[in-house]
Amino acid sequence: MAEVQLVDVEKRYGEFLAVPKQSLTIEEGEFLVLLGPSGCGKTTTMRMIAGLEDITAGDLMIAGERANDKPPKDRDIAMVFQNYGLYPHMTVAENIGYPLKLRGMDRKSRDARVLETAQKVELDALLKRRPSELSGGQRQRVALARAIVRTPKIFLMDEPLSNLDAKLRVTMRAELKHLHHELGVTTVYVTHDQMEAMTLASRVAVMREGRIVQLDTPKKIYSEPADLFVAGFIGSPSMNLVEGRITGGRFEAPGVSLPVTAADRDGVVMGVRPEDLQLTTDGSAAVSGKLYALELTGDSTLVTLRDRTTSICARGPADFEAPIDAPCSLAPKPGVRIHLFDKTSGQRID
Numbered sequence: 001m002a003e004v005q006l007v008d009v010e011k012r013y014g015e016f017l018a019v020p021k022q023s024l025t026i027e028e029g030e031f032l033v034l035l036g037p038s039g040c041g042k043t044t045t046m047r048m049i050a051g052l053e054d055i056t057a058g059d060l061m062i063a064g065e066r067a068n069d070k071p072p073k074d075r076d077i078a079m080v081f082q083n084y085g086l087y088p089h090m091t092v093a094e095n096i097g098y099p100l101k102l103r104g105m106d107r108k109s110r111d112a113r114v115l116e117t118a119q120k121v122e123l124d125a126l127l128k129r130r131p132s133e134l135s136g137g138q139r140q141r142v143a144l145a146r147a148i149v150r151t152p153k154i155f156l157m158d159e160p161l162s163n164l165d166a167k168l169r170v171t172m173r174a175e176l177k178h179l180h181h182e183l184g185v186t187t188v189y190v191t192h193d194q195m196e197a198m199t200l201a202s203r204v205a206v207m208r209e210g211r212i213v214q215l216d217t218p219k220k221i222y223s224e225p226a227d228l229f230v231a232g233f234i235g236s237p238s239m240n241l242v243e244g245r246i247t248g249g250r251f252e253a254p255g256v257s258l259p260v261t262a263a264d265r266d267g268v269v270m271g272v273r274p275e276d277l278q279l280t281t282d283g284s285a286a287v288s289g290k291l292y293a294l295e296l297t298g299d300s301t302l303v304t305l306r307d308r309t310t311s312i313c314a315r316g317p318a319d320f321e322a323p324i325d326a327p328c329s330l331a332p333k334p335g336v337r338i339h340l341f342d343k344t345s346g347q348r349i350d
Ligand code: ATP
Pocket: 013, 016, 018, 036, 037, 038, 039, 040, 041, 042, 043, 044, 045, 192
């Protein structure tokens, strides 16, 4: 049975349509990530599931029951927010144990459960401190511990890692992934960080202007983006996108020429990922231009070629060196996917 189902759900704030009519099924045990730029409606969608926002139209089903009018406390949901929402006057232990206290669990069982949970997120040494005496990362872990202290039906997480430094984000990402594996609780997670989405999700719903534009596994979203928006949003550095035409079985644009399988047409955008291109010195060049910039990332070098109309980035070997402005050629690696989109509609054509 699907754990959460949105059926033609719509949200208006007065006249403003924040989330146009949409349907979404979240399977039991799934880790579903809502991904999209600021203002696309991720938080609104999540808050409707939590019961913190009225639903203007449509049905919200939780475990097969209509939940539109169910108060948040009766939905068996635990939430983690970006700003933690900790109680400043309570200790770490009291914060973590609060959901158990609300449910009337006795002191002794509560203490045992709090300790066990704190150990999971490595907070057991800090149980007596107050939130003001903790670092951002520690506060974040308290919020997480408070959410997992009991096993709810659903976890809702809204950018829970966004206040952490880069290193801690990566560590906590692995913690979340492990936790999901361990507990198997249906999770809905909001982020604008595509890397977070790709690494955590069972499925990603990419949102734009209130609508889900693609709902797929991370692998599929990466290898087969449904449109230009998703193609440009997923991947770092992002996919190279070049406008041109297909003629005689080749995609042609200034400085770019490569074989494709689609039929001849104008108004095409070709997409190729930087990691799918390689430097070449033989006659197989698909892209020719002048070297514009080299950026060493550690395990590779980002090579950017640029002319008046086109800029193309390739991921080359770490030891690649050449003078700026030197002529340079790139070719797709054998067997990689060349993406083709309709320039006007933005939809994938191949
Ligand atoms: P962010 O990543 O910036 O948090 P988001 O994708 O979560 O963005 P939402 O917070 O869901 O976006 O907002 C969706 C749209 O609804 C935005 O255009 C926003 O301005 C609007 N909106 C959100 N809350 C309200 C409100 N209470 N009243 C009016 N408009 C609102």
